[in-house]
Amino acid sequence: MSRFQVKKVAVLGAGVMGAQIxxxxxxxxxPVILFDLPAKEGPKNGIVTRAIDGLKKLKxxxxxxxxxxxxxxxANYEEHLDLLKDCDLVIEAIAERMDWKLDLYKKIAPFVAAHAIVASNTSGLSITKLSEALPEDIQPRFxxxxxxxxPRYMYLVELIATPTTQPKILDDLETFVTSGLGKGVVRAKDTPNFIANRVGIAGMLATMQEAENFGLTYDVVDDLTGKKLGRASSGTFRTADVVGLDTMAHVxxxxxxxxxADTDPFYASYGTPEVLKTLLEMKNLGQKSKAGFYKKVGRDVLRFDLASKDYVAGGQKSDEVYARMLRKPAAERLQLLRESEGPQGQFLWAILRNSFHYAAVHLADIADTARDVDFAMRWGxxxxxxxxxxWQEAGWLQVAEWIKADIAAGKTISDAPLPDWVFSGKVVGAGGVHTAEGSFNPTTQAFEPRRVLPVHARQLFPEAVLGSQAQGFETAGxxxxxxxGIRLWSLDGDVLIASLKTKMHAISPEVAEGLQQAVDLAEQSYQGLVIWSGDEPFSAGADLQAMLPAFMAVGVSAIDEAEHHLQQTMLKLRYASVPVISAIRGLALGGGCEMAVHSARRVVAMESYIGLVEVGVGLVPGAGGLAYIARRAAENAASSTDKDILKFLTEGFTAAAMAKVGTSALESRQLGYLLDSDIVVPNKDELLFVALNEARAMFTAGYRAPLRRPFPVAGRSAKATIQGQLVNMRDGGFISQHDFHIASLIAGVVTGGDVDANTLVTEEYLMTLERRAFCALLTHPKTQERIMGMLSTGKPLRN
Structure with a gap:
């Protein structure tokens, strides 16, 4: 059976979205070809090349x-349309003008390969109407x-079929988008703005309206509608600034x-808010124009004031009482907000009630099931x-009655009644729209299971909606x-899995002990060991708080002992007789990075951030990170015609001394924390599947641990060279005296200490140097200031 393969993609349109796709x-x-119009002046590809250059500057x-x-x-449409014949997928992403899109489709149609899928990246235009401009042979593939x-960071991708789209086309495209691009797919109906933007933008408009009703400022609203409400930290108005006020206005x-008003009972709430009109007239488009609802002046963030059409001091926070309410269980939380007498509490109940009301009224029109709406809002x-x-968690019927009462009292933004299915039939019997059987489809009046494609088998523990009763990894196997601190478990009896349970998956002494036990068990009874903790982060590093009591009671000798135990744990991972795989998602910092680099292989989600960051708390890496840098430099020099170890050491030293973190798996590879043999996985939910298979494959191939062998170091002359550069940085004011001191200690370890160049050393020798430097710094007042600053504020202190 043949499978659809995407060997090359064409993206039509080099605007913001097209270039980023x-x-x-x-x-x-x-491989991708980016098309746009031929430039009127200069090289014909000028529009595209400028867009590509611009990608390097975007944040x-x-x-x-x-x-x-x-x-x-x-490429451009005048000279290069023949290139489309080699493309398996064509994504159109030009401006949201129906006439422009239809004209382009007529132009490209003769050049589209007979098997290729053609897809429009529109945020709300009718997909069916767009398809009508294509020849009949392309319509089933559109x-x-x-x-x-x-597009790199946002997990959601909506796929929208037309009446003529072949089901297999959507299945093939979902497979590629899920596994190839690492996205979460929701299939939406062909209605204006589809699911996420339909519900989300309507929700933002309603929030702006309610903020005005209750007299709340933008910064207070953002404080209430951010993390405290379980939403994006940017809240409402700051999110609008990030998206772009022109983009929001377009949606x-x-x-x-x-x-x-005849087709949507909430139509009256879609009016453009006066403040949005004013900001657009002022060309204050948000983050892209450096001014929108907010404007940063120096270190101050100002907020827009509609009355004066100027910016005023911002930074107001919500009342703490509402933060406490929002931490209550769902049923109690909503009741407290509904009964609140303060404007902030009334506002919160209003926007939550409006979101429930809107989603219920529109569900049948925009989505197949309630699951699609919930995933779209989570991911988008x-x-x-x-x-x-x-709604379901808070008590389905009780919340429904509250909404009904508010509709009757004229408090809602629409007087549309809740659909009949809310109050009767299967939903009420099940206590909500999500069950173990599936999620509710108002069209079929049935609970429907999640669509299953072969690619979904790679997601061993996919995201699930509340009420679906899907088994979590915490109790599986x-x-x-x-x-x-740790759970050791297996899904199939072949590979042992180690899942850290500490906060931020920090490596405490108990976790280190658990990892050593995991290696022993894996060597006795399993084909390999996978370190995977289910969610982010992989590990934020060693648990400093767990060490402090011992340090206070016994002194630095207790830390020396704990660090030695941690180093031995890392060596045990490295020299295990079965492959140890680190399955990394999110942060792998400090000790988390050291755990990763001492594994036999790393399987890494694309959006992972890896680095040795101990300098931020005034310390040096102390669990083998510096020994790893020295060893890798020696290995790289050995495989090169240039045997000067210092040249291969510079990048690793700089990364550790400057606390550099790879801001993607690919950048982490450039920093040396990942090797070419390591596997980067686009979809975070496929990480465990790939890691388990990698462990089995390595075992089946006859895996042997690396032999313990000494290796050469750069020696005291290299240290002197680095030291000279550090002096210049200190004297030039680029680093503080304490930074200079820490970096000098790092240089002393990675070059091997007071030895001649090319002296052979062992990992244990370098780890002893690491430990000495670590413990010496721990007693330094400025390091102690940094540690306490981090523990109290969560932010690095530079002193």
Whole structure:
């Protein structure tokens, strides 16, 4: 049976979205051609080449490695349409003008390969109407594909079929988008703004309206509607600034132009807010123009004041009483907010009630099931829970009665009644829309299971909605050993899994002991060991707080002992007789990085951030990180014709001394924390599947641990060279005296201490140097200031 393979992609349109989609394709190693109009002056590809150059400057970075911009092939519609014949997927991403899109489709149609999928990345135009401009032979291979901005980071992709789209086309595209691009796919109906933007933008408009009703400032609203509410930390108005006020206005206009009071009972709430009109007239478009609802002046963040049309002091916070309310269980939380007499509490109840009301009324029109709405809002708008999940958790029928009462009292933004299915039938019997059987489809009046494609088998523990009763990794498989710090378990009896349970998956002495036990068990009874903790981060490093009591009671000797035990743990991972795989997602910092580099292999989610960051708390890496840098430099020099170890040491030393963190798996590879043999996985939910298979494959191939052998170091002359550069940096004011002191200690370890160049040393020898430096710094007042600063504020202190 043949499978659909995407060997090359064409992206039509080098605007903000098109260029960033092309960048993400390069990130996941998919060859891409980026098209646009021929330039009127200069080289014909000028529009595209300028867009590609611009990718290197954008923040957040659309490219995992900036230099990979060179891998995007530039093309224009006048000279290069023949290149489309080699493309398996064509993504159109030009401006949101129906006439422009239809004209382009007529132009490209003769050049599209007979097997290729054609998809439009529109945020709300009718996919069915777009398809009508294509020849009949292309229509079955055409659909909508809606990436969220920025495409590299946003997990959601909506796929939209037309009446003529072949089901297999959507299945093939979902397979590629899921595994190849690392995204979460929701299939939406062909309605204005689809699911996420339909619900999300309507919610933002309603929030702005309610903020005005209750007299709340933008910064207070953002404080209430951010993390405290289980949503993106940017809240409402700051999110609008990040998205772009022109982009938001365009999505709002799609609602205004394609809906009416006859087709949508919430139509009256789609009016453009006066403040948004004013900011657009002022050309204050948000983050892209450095001014929107907020404006940063120096270190101060000002907020816009509509009355004066100027910016005033910002930074107001919500009342703490509402933060306490929002930490209560769902049922109690909503009741407290509904009964609150203060404007902030009334506002919170209003926006939550509006979201439930809107989602219920529109569910049948925009999505197949309630699951699609909840996933779309989680993945597209950064919510911890979708509206149906929160409603169900708080008590389905009680919340429904509250909404009904508010509708009757004229408190809601629409007088549309809740659908009949809310109060009767299967939903009430099940206590909500999500069950173990599936999620509710109002069209079929049935609970429908999640669609299953072969690619989904790679997601051993996919995200699940509340109420689905999906088994979590925490209780899955067979537990071999468990304590408060670690769980050792297996899914199949072949490979042992070690899952850290500490906060931020920090490596405490108990976790180190558990990892040593894991190696012993894996060597006795399993084909390998995978370190995977289910969610982010992989590990934020050694548990400093766990060490402090011993340090206070016994002194530095207790820390020396704990560090030695941690170093021995790392060596045990490295020299285990079965392969140890670190499955990394999110942060792998400090000790987490050291745990990773001492594993036989690393399987890494694309959005992982790896580095040795101990300098931030005034310390040096103390669990083998510096020994690893020295060893890798020696290994790289040995495989090169240039045997000067210092040249291969510089990058690793700089990364540790400057606390550099790879801001993607690909950049972490450039810093030396990942090797070419390590595997980068686009989809975070496939990490465990790939890691388990890698462990089995390595075992089956006859895995042998590396032999313990001495290796040469750069010696005291190299240390002197580095020291001279550090003096210049200190004297030039680029680093503090304490930074200079720490960096000098790092240089002393990675060069091997007071020895001649090319002296052979062991990892244990370098780890002893590490430990001495670590313990010496721990007694230094400035290091202690940094540690206490980090523990109290969570931010590094530079002194």
């Amino acid at each position: 092309a960048a993400h394709l390069v990130n996941v190693k998919v 957040p970075a659309p490219l995992a490695v900036a230099d990979d911009a060179a891998l995007i092939q530039a 659909c909508g594909i809606h990436f969220f901005n920025p 709002v206009k799609t609602l205004q132009d394609n809906l009416s 708008f950064g919510m911890k829970q979708g509206p149906f999940e929160l 067979k537990t071999v050993y468990e304590d408060k």
